[in-house]
Amino acid sequence: xxxxxxxxxxxxxxxxxxxxxxxxxxxxxxxxxxxxxxxxxxxxxxxxxxxxxxxxxxxxxxxxxxxxxxxxxxxxxxxxxxxxxxxxxxxxxxxxxxxxxxxxxxxxxxxxxxxxxxxxxxxxxxxxxxxxxxxxxxxxxxxxxxxxxxxxxxxxxxxxxxxxxxxxxxxxxxxxxxxxxxxxxxxxxxxxxxxxxxxxxxxxxxxxxxxxxxxxxxxxxxxxxxxxxxxxxxxxxxxxxxxxxxxxxxxxxxxxxxxxxxxxxxxxxxxxxxxxxxxxxxxxxxxxxxxxxxxxxxxxxxxxxxxx
Amino acid sequence: xxxxxxxxxxxxxxxxxxxxxxxxxxxxxxxxxxxxxxxxxxxxxxxxxxxxxxxxxxxxxxxxxxxxxxxxxxxxxxxxxxxxxxxxxxxxxxxxxxxxxxxxxxxxxxxxxxxxxxxxxxxxxxxxxxxxxxxxxxxxxxxxxxxxxxxxxxxxxxxxxxxxxxxxxxxxxxxxxxxxxxxxxxxxxxxxxxxxxxxxxxxxxxxxxxxxxxxxxxxxxxxxxxxxxxxxxxxxxxxxxxxxxxxxxxxxxxxxxxxxxxxxxxxxxxxxxxxxxxxxxxxxxxxxxxxxxxxxxxxxxxxxxxxxxxxxxxxxxxxxxxxxxxxxxxxxxxxxxxxxxxxxxxxxxxxxxxxxxxxxxxxxxxxxxxxxxxxxxxxxxxxxxx
Ligand code: SF4
Ligand code: SF4
Ligand code: SF4
Numbered sequence: 001x002x003x004x005x006x007x008x009x010x011x012x013x014x015x016x017x018x019x020x021x022x023x024x025x026x027x028x029x030x031x032x033x034x035x036x037x038x039x040x041x042x043x044x045x046x047x048x049x050x051x052x053x054x055x056x057x058x059x060x061x062x063x064x065x066x067x068x069x070x071x072x073x074x075x076x077x078x079x080x081x082x083x084x085x086x087x088x089x090x091x092x093x094x095x096x097x098x099x100x101x102x103x104x105x106x107x108x109x110x111x112x113x114x115x116x117x118x119x120x121x122x123x124x125x126x127x128x129x130x131x132x133x134x135x136x137x138x139x140x141x142x143x144x145x146x147x148x149x150x151x152x153x154x155x156x157x158x159x160x161x162x163x164x165x166x167x168x169x170x171x172x173x174x175x176x177x178x179x180x181x182x183x184x185x186x187x188x189x190x191x192x193x194x195x196x197x198x199x200x201x202x203x204x205x206x207x208x209x210x211x212x213x214x215x216x217x218x219x220x221x222x223x224x225x226x227x228x229x230x231x232x233x234x235x236x237x238x239x240x241x242x243x244x245x246x247x248x249x250x251x252x253x254x255x256x257x258x259x260x261x262x263x264x265x266x267x268x269x270x271x272x273x274x275x276x277x278x279x280x281x282x283x284x285x286x287x288x289x290x291x292x293x294x295x296x297x298x299x300x301x302x303x304x305x306x307x308x
Numbered sequence: 309x310x311x312x313x314x315x316x317x318x319x320x321x322x323x324x325x326x327x328x329x330x331x332x333x334x335x336x337x338x339x340x341x342x343x344x345x346x347x348x349x350x351x352x353x354x355x356x357x358x359x360x361x362x363x364x365x366x367x368x369x370x371x372x373x374x375x376x377x378x379x380x381x382x383x384x385x386x387x388x389x390x391x392x393x394x395x396x397x398x399x400x401x402x403x404x405x406x407x408x409x410x411x412x413x414x415x416x417x418x419x420x421x422x423x424x425x426x427x428x429x430x431x432x433x434x435x436x437x438x439x440x441x442x443x444x445x446x447x448x449x450x451x452x453x454x455x456x457x458x459x460x461x462x463x464x465x466x467x468x469x470x471x472x473x474x475x476x477x478x479x480x481x482x483x484x485x486x487x488x489x490x491x492x493x494x495x496x497x498x499x500x501x502x503x504x505x506x507x508x509x510x511x512x513x514x515x516x517x518x519x520x521x522x523x524x525x526x527x528x529x530x531x532x533x534x535x536x537x538x539x540x541x542x543x544x545x546x547x548x549x550x551x552x553x554x555x556x557x558x559x560x561x562x563x564x565x566x567x568x569x570x571x572x573x574x575x576x577x578x579x580x581x582x583x584x585x586x587x588x589x590x591x592x593x594x595x596x597x598x599x600x601x602x603x604x605x606x607x608x609x610x611x612x613x614x615x616x617x618x619x620x621x622x623x624x625x626x627x628x629x630x631x632x633x634x635x636x637x638x639x640x641x642x643x644x645x646x647x648x649x650x651x652x653x654x655x656x657x658x659x660x661x662x663x664x665x666x667x668x669x670x671x672x673x674x675x676x677x678x679x680x681x682x683x684x685x686x687x688x689x690x691x692x693x694x
Contacts, residue, residue, distance in 0.1 A: 013451065097351050097514040104516060108661040159664070186664045189359055195349075296453040299351055300518055303482030 001253070001285045003276060004210050006203040006262035007292035010217075012196030014096030015040045015266050017299040018073035021094040022049050024305045025068055034063040036080070037072040037125055039094060040266035041222035043243065060084060068092065074125035075099045077132020092302050098194045099126055102161050105188065106134040109159035114186065115152060117141055119174050120163030124223055127163055143170075147177040160187040164194040165224035165265070167231065168201055195297065196265050197224050203292045204228050204262050205235065210290065211260035213252055214239040217271050218264030225264025232260075244271045245278030253282060260290075322382045323627045333564045333593060335381040336620045338409075339579040341570035342367040342400065346390040348416050350450045352480060352518065354510020356389060358667060361674050363389075365571040369396045373403045375569040378589040383410040385436070385566075387579075392419040398426030405432045412436045414476065416450065420462035429470035436503070437463055439475040441483060441491045449480065463498060474501040474544050480518040485531035492532070492541045503544040505615035506553070508580040511608070512663065521611045522603070526555030526647060534643040545615075547636040549622035553613060555647035556636075557622070561602045561612065565620020567592060572670060577601045579616045581608055583662060604651035607659040 018039050025033045031053020038046050038056060046056060054070075060083050063069050068090050071080070075095040084091045109116050117139045120127040131138045141147055152158065160178055162171055171190055179185055190198075208214060214232035218225025218241055225241055232239030237260070240252055253259060259279065263272050279285050300306075319336060326334045345363045346356045356363070367375075376384050384404050391397050392415050404411045413427075414436045427433060437459055440449035446456040466473050475495055479488065495502045509519035520528065533554055543550060551557050563578035573585035574592035581601070586592035602617075603609045609617075626633035 093517065097517075100516055101512075101514040104511065108511070108664070111661055112664075186668060191357075191359070297349075297451045298448050298453060299451060300448045300480070300482065300515060302517060306482040306484070 001256065001279065001283055002211075002258040003279060003285045003287045004207060004258060004260045005272070005287065005289045006200070006207045006260060007289050008196070008199050008203055008295045009261075010263040010265070010267055010269050010272060012194070012265035012295075013297040013299045014073050014098060014194070014196070017301065018094035018096070019045060019049070021092050021301060021305060022054050022070055023052070024301065025070060025092055026053050028305065029068045033068045033070060035070045035072065036060060036063075036076065037074065038221075039070065039072050041219045041225075041264075042266040042268065042271075043219060044271055045266065045268060060087070060089070063087075063089060066090070070094050072125065073099070075103065075129030075133070076125075077129055078135070079132055092304065095129070096164070096194070097299055098164050098192075099129070102164060102192050103130055103133040105192065106130060106138070106161045109161070109186065110134050110136040112157075112159075114157045114159040115139065117150075117158055117160040117178065118163070119160060119166065119171055121166075121223060124163065126165070126223070130161070130163070141174060141178075144173055144177045147174060147181060150181070152182075154181055155183050157184045158182050159185065162188075162190070162192040163223070164192060165197050165227065166193055167227045168193055168198055169231075196295070197227070199293050199295060200224065200228060200262065200265065201231055203290070204231050204260075206292060207260040207262060207290055208232055208235045208237045211237060211258040212256040213237065214260040214262065215248070215275055216241045216262055216264065217244070217275055218267045219243055222264045222266050225267065228262055228264060242275065245274040245276075248275060248278040248282075250282050253279075259285075319382055319623065320627065323623060327627060333598070335379050335564060335567050335589075336623060337383040337385050337412075337566045337616075338376055338379045338381045339566050339568040339616065340367075340372055340375060340384050340386050341388055341568060342372055342386065342391060342394050342397070344389040344571070345393050346388060346416070347393060347418050348390070348450050348452060348455065351515035352449065352478065352507050352510070352513050354508070354512040355387075357512040359671065362571070362667065362670055365674070366394055366396075367569075367571055369400045369403060372400045373407070375589070376404055376407060376409055379567055379569070381409075381567075383412065385412040385414060387414040390416055390419070392423050397423070401427060401433065405430050408432065410434070412474075414438065416455065417459035417462040418455065420459075421465045424466060424469055424471070427471070429472075431472075433471065435463075435466055435471055435473045437473060437475045437500075438478075439491075439495075440477050440480075441487060442494060445483065445487060445491075449478070460498070463500060467499065474503060476503045476505070478507045479504055479520065479525075479528065480507050481520045481524060482518055483528075485528055485535060488528075488532045489535035492536065493539070496539070496541060501542045501544040503615060504553075506611075506613050508614045509608075509611050510580075511659075511661070519611060522613055522650065525553065525611075525613050529553040530555065530643040533641045537640070537643075545619065546622045546626055546633070547641070548626050548633055549615070549619045551636045551641050552618055552622055554641045554643060556642050557625070558648040558651065559618055559621045559625070560604075560651070561609065561617030562620040562624065563601055563617055564593065564596075564598065565623075566616040572666065580612065580614055582666065583660065584666070600657065603656075604653055605656055607656050610653060610656060 216229045229241045343366045412434045416438045443456040506525045568575040568579040576584045
């Protein structure tokens with residue numbers, strides 16, 4: 001069986017930075033370090049950080065006084081920041097700079113008196129963080145259908161921002177629908193979809209031309225991993241989201257000559273290796289990487305972790 | 309993206325002439341941004357966040373030369389975007405040098421080695437290579453691995469060919485003074501001059517966490533200068549500007565000292581801050597409400613200690629008070645003791661956000677131009693067919 005690996009796949013700069021923040025915090029301050037929400041949406045990553053002394057919580061009330069606290073890559077609402085300030089918790093913020101950028105964009109639009117529309121998935125921590133960062137009402141739209149149902153006069157000055165990990169195509173359609181509906185609208189075309197998401201999505205498209213089945217390595221709650229699987233399916237290739245090799249179902253591969261493997265931005269390469277191992281247990285495989293865009297983006301760490 | 313200079317340049321004569329002519333506001337350096345496109349995407353950059361239609365725009369060589377003639381500053385710095393992406397950059401620089409302008413070409417150096425043939429060494433031409441620190445630090449600052457090594461290799465190649473090369477470093481929070489000092493030692497070994505500027509807090513930069521405020525900036529520079537005692541770091545700054553960075557001078561910015569011209573026109577009020585555009589340099593000087601900008605006057609200026617706002621102030625101060633300048637040069641920069649009082653921030657006016665509107669306006673202009681061009685083409689086709 002031929003196995004093709006998408007390029008790029010797996011970790012993005014925001015995820016690398018977030019994990020490094022937890023690791024460095026553990027080194028610098030010693031365990032335990034409290035992390036609000038899964039630092040990135042991947043169980044393997046979370047488990048390995050737990051072993052090193054990170055404690056994951058969903059609510060700041062679970063963090064004891066004075067304990068070093070990390071906010072996850074997805075960002076948090078202003079109210080969470082305020083709670084941490086009020087409790088005087090030493091906070092390291094691992095919010096991806098590209099997510100912060102969306103927050104700032106939203107704040108600027110609100111300050112101009114525009115009605116703000118967020119294109120994103122309800123309940124995703126990035127969406128909750130963004131809605132809680134901008135001081136004003138935010139209308140969430142998840143689909144073209146939602147746009148049709150927006151009850152705002154068409155001449156309302158509106159602006160939109162987007163969750164960073166959405167599907168580029170879906171987002172384009174929603175933006176087009178918004179632009180058709182409102183006469184005074186501003187927004188950043190699709191540039192708020194982050195580079196890593198865009199690159200992984202186009203790599204999956206390239207991959208789909210070569211293979212009969214696509215395996216996306218990623219967690220079920222990882223937004224960008226889910227988008228990758230959807231894109232595979234949309235272009236007509238059977239696509240499955242799996243956390244690691246143990247979830248591989250041999251039935252999927254019955255008629256497959258070539259299998260494509262990719263990974264969401266929060267999935268480490270060891271899990272890709274694990275999936276390839278699982279494929280090897282089914283039969284002999286030859287692995288090659290599909291040529292694609294090379295990524296070498298790196299983000300700075302918070303000042304507290306670099307100085308001294 | 310900062311610009312080196314002043315030190316060796318014959319700017320003193322120009323300044324004195326302006327003083328004699330009794331001019332209140334005059335430019336020192338034209339900041340010419342012939343394009344916004346860049347081959348990097350640094351997280352601290354607030355310059356490249358435009359839609360493609362705008363990133364694809366370029367100023368023509370003629371527009372660049374006209375801008376230099378119009379403004380009359382003795383020096384032209386060409387930041388960007390990345391100027392080496394501009395296809396006519398060789399020609400643009402040649403034309404400026406022919407006008408006897410000191411040209412500082414600010415580049416991230418990714419393309420420098422490949423493009424050296426476009427230029428000829430000249431006492432009027434400087435390459436100013438963006439280096440934010442030593443390897444690890446720089447690569448993180450520009451959000452890409454391997455850039456430091458390529459830049460250093462390009463610097464060496466350019467020097468070997470007889471070009472003058474400086475480096476410019478933007479300083480962000482989290483850069484320890486010891487590391488900055490090591491970086492400065494490294495530039496001495498490389499044999500290049502350095503300019504440094506605390507990063508201006510661009511509202512469009514993805515990374516908002518690492519911009520220094522004024523107090524932190526002054527403290528950091530004091531620590532750096534203290535580590536530099538007895539060393540021969542070659543700063544491309546006036547002594548008074550360095551003294552200002554160390555908190556020993558209370559200066560107001562001189563935004564008109566480095567006017568910026570880009571594809572939108574003449575940027576109001578300064579290189580760092582885009583709050584509208586003027587069609588001509590004269591219009592920029594006459595219609596900008598200069599008194600409403602600067603630290604203490606406008607929220608967006610609160611943390612600014614950048615080179616392009618304050619080096620012109622320092623240069624003017626040196627002309628007005630040569631003794632003080634000499635004193636700083638002799639005694640060195642004070643790194644202990646009380647600092648000059650900070651400007652009062654209590655009366656600054658709130659920030660206005662007009663970026664999106666400007667972009668929209670430019671986009672609709674571009675769409676209109678394109679539609680007109682397409683219509684003209686259609687018509688030409690029709691008339692040849694007839
Ligand atoms: S997927 Fe994009 S936005 Fe999310 S952490 Fe990675 S780089 Fe940042
Ligand atoms: S090299 Fe300069 S223009 Fe290019 S992204 Fe970096 S800071 Fe911006
Ligand atoms: S302080 Fe002066 S130089 Fe700095 S941004 Fe404001 S106007 Fe520009």
